Amino acid sequence: MDISNDTLLDLHHRMVRIRLFEEEAGKLQESGKVPGALHLYVGEEAVAAGVMSHLSAEDQITSTHRGHGHLVAKGGDLRKMYAELYGRSTGYCKGKGGSMHISDLDLGMLGANGIVGAGPPIAIGAAFSNKYRGTDRVTICFFGDGASNEGTFHEAANMAALFKLPVVFVCENNGFGEFTSQARHQAIKDVADRAAGYGMPGIITDGMDVLAVYEAAGEAIARARRGAGPSLLECKTYRFFDHVGVRGMGVVYREDAEVLEWRKRDPITLFESRLEEMGLLTTEAAAQVRERILFEIREAIAFAEASPFPAEGALMEDIYTVRGAAR
Amino acid sequence: MTTTEAPATRKLAYVSAINEALAQLMRSDPNIFIAGEDVGLYGSVFGVTRGLMKEFGENRVVDTPIAESGIMGLGLGAAATGLRPVIDIMFMDFIGVCMDEVVNQIAKMKYMFGGKATLPITIHTMAGGGMAMAAQHSQSLEAWFCHVPGLKVVMPSGPYEAKGLMIAAVRDDNPVIVVNTKTLLGMQAEVPEDMYEIPLGKAHVVRPGSNFTIIATGRMVGESLKAAEELAADGLDVEVIDPRTLQPFDTETCVASVRKTHRALIAHEAVRFGGIGAEIAAQIQEEAFDFLDMPVGRVGAPFAPVPFSPVLEKQYIPDAARVVAEVRRLLGRA
Ligand SMILES: Cc1ncc(C[n+]2csc(CCOP(=O)(O)OP(=O)(O)O)c2C)c(N)n1
Numbered sequence: 001m002d003i004s005n006d007t008l009l010d011l012h013h014r015m016v017r018i019r020l021f022e023e024e025a026g027k028l029q030e031s032g033k034v035p036g037a038l039h040l041y042v043g044e045e046a047v048a049a050g051v052m053s054h055l056s057a058e059d060q061i062t063s064t065h066r067g068h069g070h071l072v073a074k075g076g077d078l079r080k081m082y083a084e085l086y087g088r089s090t091g092y093c094k095g096k097g098g099s100m101h102i103s104d105l106d107l108g109m110l111g112a113n114g115i116v117g118a119g120p121p122i123a124i125g126a127a128f129s130n131k132y133r134g135t136d137r138v139t140i141c142f143f144g145d146g147a148s149n150e151g152t153f154h155e156a157a158n159m160a161a162l163f164k165l166p167v168v169f170v171c172e173n174n175g176f177g178e179f180t181s182q183a184r185h186q187a188i189k190d191v192a193d194r195a196a197g198y199g200m201p202g203i204i205t206d207g208m209d210v211l212a213v214y215e216a217a218g219e220a221i222a223r224a225r226r227g228a229g230p231s232l233l234e235c236k237t238y239r240f241f242d243h244v245g246v247r248g249m250g251v252v253y254r255e256d257a258e259v260l261e262w263r264k265r266d267p268i269t270l271f272e273s274r275l276e277e278m279g280l281l282t283t284e285a286a287a288q289v290r291e292r293i294l295f296e297i298r299e300a301i302a303f304a305e306a307s308p309f310p311a312e313g314a315l316m317e318d319i320y321t322v323r324g325a326a327r
Numbered sequence: 328m329t330t331t332e333a334p335a336t337r338k339l340a341y342v343s344a345i346n347e348a349l350a351q352l353m354r355s356d357p358n359i360f361i362a363g364e365d366v367g368l369y370g371s372v373f374g375v376t377r378g379l380m381k382e383f384g385e386n387r388v389v390d391t392p393i394a395e396s397g398i399m400g401l402g403l404g405a406a407a408t409g410l411r412p413v414i415d416i417m418f419m420d421f422i423g424v425c426m427d428e429v430v431n432q433i434a435k436m437k438y439m440f441g442g443k444a445t446l447p448i449t450i451h452t453m454a455g456g457g458m459a460m461a462a463q464h465s466q467s468l469e470a471w472f473c474h475v476p477g478l479k480v481v482m483p484s485g486p487y488e489a490k491g492l493m494i495a496a497v498r499d500d501n502p503v504i505v506v507n508t509k510t511l512l513g514m515q516a517e518v519p520e521d522m523y524e525i526p527l528g529k530a531h532v533v534r535p536g537s538n539f540t541i542i543a544t545g546r547m548v549g550e551s552l553k554a555a556e557e558l559a560a561d562g563l564d565v566e567v568i569d570p571r572t573l574q575p576f577d578t579e580t581c582v583a584s585v586r587k588t589h590r591a592l593i594a595h596e597a598v599r600f601g602g603i604g605a606e607i608a609a610q611i612q613e614e615a616f617d618f619l620d621m622p623v624g625r626v627g628a629p630f631a632p633v634p635f636s637p638v639l640e641k642q643y644i645p646d647a648a649r650v651v652a653e654v655r656r657l658l659g660r661a
Contacts, residue, residue, distance in 0.1 A: 095634070096461070100463070113463070149397075177364075180365055316629060
């Protein structure tokens with residue numbers, strides 16, 4: 001694979017940035033500083049990092065309820081992210097969206113979404129628009145194994161293939177839809193099988209191996225960009241934490257042994273040993289990366305905490321676009 | 328049904344009242360089953376079906392894929408062929424995903440096919456804000472369904488109502504949507520141990536009063552009771568009515584109250600514009616115009632999506648203080 005050292009280190013940086021962002025977010029919620037429900041992305045970092053490093057701000061993504069990782073990987077400003085989790089006016093959504101809707105449309109992120117399965121139709125709309133406007137932009141639709149059972153996914157997949165739209169459906173198969181294991185919610189093992197029914201390639205990749213994701217996503221994205229149509233890329237991954245919040249073990253719907261087994265394949269440690277073997281990273285350098293990101297995070301949290309809550313009038317703002325004020 | 332001796336009661340949380348109603352219903356009728364996301368092994372994210380899969384098995388407490396249209400259609404097909412399904416839609420907002428099944432299929436099948444279908448299906452869901460769950464997990468959409476002929480809609484205001492209305496809904500031979508309120512789930516109240524029904528279409532006078540009527544739904548019943556206490560200081564003797572069922576609506580009880588008190592206000596958590604309050608106000612002025620001393624008031628949420636930030640959400644969600652303020656404004660005492 002043709003991949004520069006800079007890109008390799010960037011992949012590592014993106015993953016660690018997601019991990020630390022999420023761990024801090026989890027602590028903030030546990031201490032009661034951040035309200036609402038947090039669906040954390042810990043364990044799945046290789047997917048967001050491996051896919052997003054092929055994109056620019058003009059390429060769009062649709063995300064899910066588990067969207068922090070996508071926004072971090074797409075270059076999200078951690079200050080505006082924490083401010084959003086805190087419900088402050090300086091947040092990405094001015095405090096109106098919170099964790100489940102954290103997004104920056106200016107970065108091409110068409111929503112983190114509270115409705116499971118809402119992303120695929122929106123993604124094909126953006127892809128339609130890219131094609132219509134004659135650009136070579138792609139749209140990535142992130143969705144879970146659970147979401148692959150919603151009708152919306154199937155309708156969108158069919159249209160994407162029929163219209164040869166520049167979209168890549170990236171399934172983050174973490175083995176669970178909420179508290180129901182994949183074996184109890186669908187009769188297939190590989191979501192990628194579903195691609196055949198719509199006439200597009202279905203590819204399976206190791207979602208704990210950022211290089212595998214990077215490579216597979218690169219091919220699917222290149223295919224979309226050159227007008228050859230959509231693909232479905234399934235990344236086999238695992239959510240280390242609970243569906244909501246941070247507790248990952250001692251839960252009724254999965255065995256601790258299973259969690260521990262997957263944790264042995266932590267995407268960050270796996271990649272760090274790979275980088276060390278390649279002579280690109282040392283333990284000290286990895287620690288420095290963490291320190292720098294933690295510094296950024298501490299600064300971002302301080303920014304969020306110092307930010308004002310939305311003003312009273314904000315409640316009734318941003319509902320409709322006033323004529324002449326469209327952006 | 329209700330026993331002749333004084334029924335045994337004890338305090339029960341709202342969530343346990345629903346749970347008990349479901350368990351008793353399932354014991355009493357083998358044709359009743361529950362289907363929904365995480366209702367089985369996990370016992371539902373709100374805990375309403377806890378323990379039911381253990382007692383009744385996977386065939387009767389069905390964990391479904393995330394597929395609201397499919398789940399709702401499954402309920403319809405099963406109801407049309409002799410079963411009595413309870414379909415759980417975790418958050419009321421998600422009913423948007425299966426609107427066709429509810430509005431064009433479930434509500435219409437009987438009428439369109441010349442009355443031949445009997446559809447004893449119950450749709451069970453959770454509405455309301457106050458938990459920083461933002462715009463897609465906090466809505467109160469009951470008015471949508473009151474507008475659709477063929478559907479019935481109930482909205483419990485506490486544990487006693489939750490159990491009695493659930494039993495009545497499931498035993499009814501029509502589609503009934505049970506709209507629960509998530510922030511009430513921990514509320515405790517006396518609940519009889521036996522199976523009892525609260526008749527559909529019958530309002531309940533929660534607090535009798537002589538010179539002001541507040542008609543409140545769901546969570547706003549409790550808020551209106553608090554408001555009534557506070558308004559007593561203004562010399563108002565407020566009657567609080569809980570319609571319990573929104574469709575069919577008990578106009579008679581509400582109108583009789585207004586004829587007595589001459590003043591009325593409707594309070595609900597849903598958006599005020601086009602909310603059920605508008606319909607109730609219209610009915611009151613049609614039936615009791617000559618008795619009214621002031622325009623019929625309404626308290627509801629502003630015309631905005633539910634915001635995430637707790638400071639905005641607090642501004643958004645109606646409460647007792649807002650009821651008090653609106654009553655005083657209407658009486659010119661603000
Ligand atoms: C339409 C809809 N149905 C149900 C839910 C409740 N819910 C939130 S997340 C989730 C599980 C989604 O599973 P999956 O798509 O595999 O994503 P994961 O959580 O594993 O990342 C469910 C059922 C929802 N938010 N929207």
